[in-house]
Amino acid sequence: MVFNSLHFLLFFIVTTIAFFLLPHKYRWMFLLAISCYFYMAFKPIYILILAFTIVIDYFAGIYLEKTSDPSTKKKLLIASIIANVGCLAVFKYFNFINENITDLLGTLLIQNPIPMLDILLPIGLSFHTFQAMSYTFEVYFGRQKAEKHFGIYALYVMYYPQLVAGPIERPQNILHQLTQKVNFDYDRITQALKLILWGMFVKVVIADRLSLYVDKVFDSPHMHSGISSLIATIFFTFQIYCDFSGYSLIAIGCAKVLGVDLMTNFRRPYVSISIREFWSRWHISLSTWFRDYLYIPLGGNRVGFYRNMLNVFFVFMISGLWHGANWTFIVWGSLHGIYLIVEILTAKINFKWPLPVFTKWIFNFALVAFTWIFFRAHHLAEAKQILINIFTWKKGGLYIGNAASFGYSFLLIAFLLIADYNTEKWNNKFSLIYHANKTVRWIGYVTLIIILLLIGVFNGGQFIYFQF
């Protein structure tokens, strides 16, 4: 059940009404039940994986709090990590590793005896596994008390608005909210619905519109020219942003309706003028996860310079691998690691780029867009072909596809940039839906909905990040 479906719309309306009609003491049960239904709508059997990690992490949390022996604590933490990462290893990485082993053995003319697993990747596995792990880490570090109520802990992992694609929450932010009494608050709910409306708009109108062009070019790069490949790359840069930030906004909005404030996941990443800034604005819940639970435990910047650089590179490479079991994602993550290392090095030698801000912005955007080529490509050969097309400026006409759709794409990107700039510089002063005047706000709601109906792409399918 994806957020941009009629199925979800009905689910959301019915469950929200039921939620507010139920007495407070039954609401957690109801939320847990509908979260199970939401997850099982994708593939029912995979609920067992969730159940497995929930049970392991619940008891790990309890025992971590009970014991004061550091060695036992460490063992419990390792057991929990093995259980969680084990699920990821089996369902997400096994075939990738096995495939590479097969290739490696193939070069030595040896046949790999280990067969491939015929399994589908459980939806959102990386997200809920990481959310579950953040709980165990927080209890281990003593920053969070273990949750004694099994149902509430299960709800923490399974809370449906952020179950399949985040934001990856921390227990400190969300656990106490799940037990708070929620009243029907007009202001909170209208704020939430605005987030949902804007999220839906950027996903259905912008991301899915851009995908029509992007898919055509990236799915057969050898058929397209340099200019088409370049435009497809720029379109994908905005598509992935709108797709994922749109999902996050809908998730945050849905949770807000139900009285839970989730963390902000995107803060206009494409206004950044450096890679460091980009990562403080892009997929914030994941980048802070890696910072808190991988970068800092590895020593962070408290180690020697070279070790620190190695840590940066390693964390970004792992972040790439987190996104998918494919070399393309590893290259994507590694490139960001390299960019950041270069930035740190230039800062260390006090080198300042003698460039105006606009040029820095363009340059930074180009660096980020370059990495998205690897992220979008199905395999490295495809990415290579796109790069060849662009950098050799491969001859051939500009692929337009549907001229009107091609035109909308540019208009929508311009609209998005203006909207982001308005939020960044003027705190939504000129936004229709956040305007001080009520009539203007209503015009904004109606306009967005009508545009959604007129140029939204309603068979755009799943959110890209669901596959992670």
Next chain:
Amino acid sequence: MKKFAIHISLLLLILIVLDRICGAVLENLFYKQTHGDEFVSIELLEHSKADVLLLGSSRASHHFISDSIEQQTGMTVYNGGRDNMGIHYINAVVPEILNRYTPKYIVIDLIPNNFCKGSQDVQGYFDIQSSALLPFANKHQPFYNCVQQYNSLEVYKAKYIKCYAYNSLIGSMIQNTFTKIGHTQIKGYEPLATGIDTTVYKKPFSNEFNLQPSLDSTSFQLFEQTIQACQAKGVKVIVCFSPFYFERPIRQNVQAFFQRLSTAYQFPILDYCTDSNYMHHSALFYDELHLNNHGAAMLSKSVGQYIK
């Protein structure tokens, strides 16, 4: 809660009223188009009285020069080929055309191997064809049933949300009504000018979409229904498999099926799929699937002579 309920109801009311107004404006604009893909369907369904109708996908629209066939046959011709349209679309439009008038000939241009399972993402392909029919559903009631058969939700969306039927069309509607930009057709025929670049086209780019050996029974059923509808009105049907740049032999089981139907319903099949007069002649093709104007002239002459 009361305030919220009132506001939501008011918003819904405004949206319903606006949707009706926008829907009416869009419907009006839709039928005023002077060129483009939708224009071809409008002509086909509402205006054309041509003796010979040509139906099919982009291959039909680029392959058959209406004027050329007219010259040879002495009959009026309209090319109703449209990008991405296959048997699902043809099956829906033919009965509607036949309700309005009876042409003498209907030439159906097909890609035979598309009748294999997995030849395309079948649901996706039908979705594209359904969305092309959707704007006509308000005016042409039988289209509802046709679209409903494959995507019932779409029909309801279009029925209750008037704007939805014109989803994604507003740009092309403005373009095709107020400008000359975009697809321009001459009696439905859309010429392609350039020849194939042999340095680029060394091997087929389209891999026949992961063809499976088994036949797609739905497509054949739709095809058979179309033939029956034509024959019930005494319309002569000609099936044409127009040329490809690379060799693309028809699968044996597909061939056999078409042969069986051809014998049963007495319609001719003009098979140019592996015709050496076309294959590998780069001067005749725009790309591996489409003939350019020179190729189209040659094919139109051949088909025109056959009809004559």
